[in-house]
Amino acid sequence: MNQMWRNVNGRTVLCAPGRRYRKLVADVCLLARAGKQLSGRVRVDIVAYPPDRRQRDLDNMLKAPLDALTHAGVWLDDSQIDRLLIERGEVCKGGRLLVAISYEE
Numbered sequence: 001m002n003q004m005w006r007n008v009n010g011r012t013v014l015c016a017p018g019r020r021y022r023k024l025v026a027d028v029c030l031l032a033r034a035g036k037q038l039s040g041r042v043r044v045d046i047v048a049y050p051p052d053r054r055q056r057d058l059d060n061m062l063k064a065p066l067d068a069l070t071h072a073g074v075w076l077d078d079s080q081i082d083r084l085l086i087e088r089g090e091v092c093k094g095g096r097l098l099v100a101i102s103y104e105e
Helices: 016-033 063-071
Strands: 005-008 011-014 042-049 081-088 096-103
Touching: 011 016, 016 063, 063 096
Parallel strands: 042 081
Antiparallel strands: 005 011, 042 096
């Protein structure tokens, strides 16, 4: 998370790897949901598989993927989230996040 944002001339901007991550999330979402934007209340369940055994705060893993899902148009705004669950999975080479979204229309 700390590497996703840069301060440039007093403005906070998304760095190049952050822009690539955001585009990848948008591409995956486009394939998965066929363009439908969620407008009701949502529940988000995340399993975070770290790339190694270093200590990480789980709460720091939330902002980038939730912002990327908002930017991808999955929902109108992440304020629609009524329940957010994150758990740590086993170490996985390269690391990964599994995200499941449930919603009411």
